[in-house]
Amino acid sequence: MHFSDFMNQCAGKWFSQRTSHAIPPQALEAGTCDFWIDLIEPGDASLLERCQSVGITADTVICAIRTHWQGTVGTANHNNSGATISIFVAGQQPNQGQFWRWNEDPSETTVISGQYHLGDDEALNLSASTDALETQERLWFLNPNLRERTSVVTHKQGSRYASFCSEIRMGLA
Secondary structure, X not given: OOHHHHHHHHOEEEEEEEEEEEEOOOOOEEEEEEEEEEEOOOOOHHHHHHHXXXXXXXXHEEEEEEEEEEEEEOOOOEEEEXXXXXXXXXXXXXXXXXXXXXXXXXXXXXXXXXXXXEOOOOOEEEEEEOOOEEEEEEEEEEEOXXXXXXXXXXXXXXXXXXXXXXXXXXXXX
């Protein structure tokens, strides 16, 4: 599978069930959310602005997505919502390269940058870091409408969190 095919398969409305915990294990947290992944067109103004902010040209972008979600998280079922924009630029080897992710909340200015690699097993691996944390994420499809995702987030002060998500496509965007 080519990276662009994988990303096209991600587009749509999804329902996610998430389980997460601190490492070493502490209280387990669970949550659910609906989320939408929309492909961003090459001439989109927000895409052009983001490219300029990281010093790349829009013609080098092989894929850009907008993800937004709303749901509940934690033992107290706190409401949670948000949105991000991610752009992907190909590297020297097939199915790997660099990505950047921005929170669309204007008060959040951190840009997450990292590397992506779509393996021969058709699982997408994302590795990213900021001044405060490092993340490892892995996504794969069991069928076109069922996606699995795992992640480990390591904060620079030492705490670590792991999560597993099962995601069911509810429709196309």
